[in-house]
Amino acid sequence: MPGKFSCSSFPSPILLGRLLVRLSLFSVLWCVLAGLDGRSWIIGLPAVSAATFCSLLFAPQQPCPVSFLGVLRFIPFFVNLSFWGGCDVMRRALSPAMPINPGLVRYQVSLPEVPQQVLLVNCISLLPGTISADFTDQCITIHTIDRDMPVWSTVHLLERRVAALFGIRVAGGRP
Amino acid sequence: MSGLYSLAALCLLLAVLAGLVRILRGPTEADSMLAAQLFGTCGVAILLLLSKGLDWVVLQDIALVFALLAALAAVAFALRTWGGTER
Amino acid sequence: MAFLHGLGMVCILLGIPFFVSGTIGLLRFPDIYTRLHALTKADNVGLGFVVLGLALQAEEWNTVARLLLIWLLVLIASSASCHLVARAALRRKIQPWTRP
Numbered sequence: 001m002p003g004k005f006s007c008s009s010f011p012s013p014i015l016l017g018r019l020l021v022r023l024s025l026f027s028v029l030w031c032v033l034a035g036l037d038g039r040s041w042i043i044g045l046p047a048v049s050a051a052t053f054c055s056l057l058f059a060p061q062q063p064c065p066v067s068f069l070g071v072l073r074f075i076p077f078f079v080n081l082s083f084w085g086g087c088d089v090m091r092r093a094l095s096p097a098m099p100i101n102p103g104l105v106r107y108q109v110s111l112p113e114v115p116q117q118v119l120l121v122n123c124i125s126l127l128p129g130t131i132s133a134d135f136t137d138q139c140i141t142i143h144t145i146d147r148d149m150p151v152w153s154t155v156h157l158l159e160r161r162v163a164a165l166f167g168i169r170v171a172g173g174r175p
Numbered sequence: 176m177s178g179l180y181s182l183a184a185l186c187l188l189l190a191v192l193a194g195l196v197r198i199l200r201g202p203t204e205a206d207s208m209l210a211a212q213l214f215g216t217c218g219v220a221i222l223l224l225l226s227k228g229l230d231w232v233v234l235q236d237i238a239l240v241f242a243l244l245a246a247l248a249a250v251a252f253a254l255r256t257w258g259g260t261e262r
Numbered sequence: 263m264a265f266l267h268g269l270g271m272v273c274i275l276l277g278i279p280f281f282v283s284g285t286i287g288l289l290r291f292p293d294i295y296t297r298l299h300a301l302t303k304a305d306n307v308g309l310g311f312v313v314l315g316l317a318l319q320a321e322e323w324n325t326v327a328r329l330l331l332i333w334l335l336v337l338i339a340s341s342a343s344c345h346l347v348a349r350a351a352l353r354r355k356i357q358p359w360t361r362p
Contacts, residue, residue: 032327033236079310086280086307089300093287101361102296125302125341133295133348143295143348143358179271183312186278190285197288197297205294205351209301212340212347213288216305217281219336220312223329224274227316235328242335249343253350 018060019052026051067167074165078123081158085128092145103147104133107140107155110170111163120162127154180228184221191217208252215245270318277311280304293359294351302344309336 026048034040092100111117121140124132129149134141144151163170191213198210219238226234287300313333317326 029331032324032331033239035324082303083307083310085303089287089303090280090283093283093290093300093304098290100291100296102293102358103360104358121345122338122341125298125344126306126337128303129299131295131298131302131348132345133352135345135349141352143299145296145299180274183274183278187281190281194285194288203294203351203356205347205354205356206297208343208347209288209294209297212301212343213285213305215339215343216284216301216309216336219332220277220281220309223312223316223332227319235325235332239328239332239335242332242339245336246339246342249339249346253346 015056015060019056022052022055023048026055065167067165070165070167074161077161078126081128082126085126088128089145099146101146101148103144105130105142105144105147105151107142107152109138109140109159111159112168113166116162116166119165120159123158123162124155127158130155177228177230180224184224184228187217187221187224191221208249211245211248211252215242218245266318270315273311273315273318275315277308277315280308280311284308294356295348295358298344298348302340306337306340309333 027044030040030044030048034044092098109117109120111120117135117138121132121135124130124140124142129145130142130151132140133143140155142151142155159170194213194217195210198207198213201207218241222234222238222241226232226238281304284300284304287304288297291297291300310333313329317329320326320329
């Protein structure tokens with residue numbers, strides 16, 4: 001399988017590096033799925049090779065560099081917020097008065113790259129009180145379950161954390 | 176002890192069944208799309224609990240496939256069923 | 263070991279109310295957007311607790327990794343499908359319900 005890549009149209013050390021990174025990632029994934037039984041590699045080897053080939057075919061670009069420390073700090077932040085998101089919606093669903101006051105809010109994104117924006121849009125749906133309803137030209141339309149919640153500042157905090165995950169900073173912003 | 180897993184799975188199954196009422200009543204097509212999400216999340220939880228309770232590891236792999244298919248169903252819905260007029 | 267097993271059982275039982283309230287929200291909330299709120303957030307926290315509980319009781323690292331993988335996949339799947347359904351509804355000009 002690797003021979004196929006070395007004779008592709010642009011053989012470069014960068015491509016080879018990406019190939020090795022993805023090959024090892026998919027191999028670890030296979031170990032998780034199939035266990036450490038050596039015989040599983042009869043199917044695992046073709047599967048891992050095909051996955052690597054497809055990922056290079058469909059996403060040849062290097063994804064944005066991720067800061068390891070940023071990821072470590074992002075996980076507890078995200079788990080905590082999404083837990084409170086679940087509690088918040090549970091309270092609203094179970095309370096007899098059903099305290100909801102929904103509405104739409106727009107948010108201007110300042111993250112520069114598409115993968116970062118996609119992560120932001122997906123995380124918004126798990127935050128307390130917000131789901132992302134549309135995303136066009138740097139502007140996210142957010143549906144909030146309660147217009148009295150501080151939607152803008154919550155999303156801005158999330159955006160700063162996403163930026164830190166990718167090792168960049170975003171502008172201070174305006175409400 | 177393992178009866179507790181099945182009991183928990185049964186509770187989730189009842190939650191899914193109650194959710195189906197909403198999906199049958201509509202009123203929009205998107206409400207039926209919520210079924211994919213309901214099965215995606217609740218179904219995965221039920222399968223994981225049963226896999227532990229019945230000691231049947233294969234069910235974990237089925238849960239994995241459920242999660243993947245739920246995502247694909249939503250994408251197909253957004254692009255094909257409803258995306259046609261706006262594109 | 264018995265302690266971890268008990269803690270895991272508590273986590274699993276904690277997850278159930280979240281699933282139930284997700285379904286109640288699905289039945290009670292007035293429009294598609296608010297129902298998406300209930301389903302996406304409550305069910306994911308419920309699944310998080312169930313996965314955490316099962317992971318605490320797991321005997322092999324392999325099972326823990328697979329459980330976390332399943333949880334991550336469901337998280338991505340449900341937030342992406344929440345966004346897609348909401349966007350499709352918004353582009354179909356379905357007005358969000360507002361408090362009168």
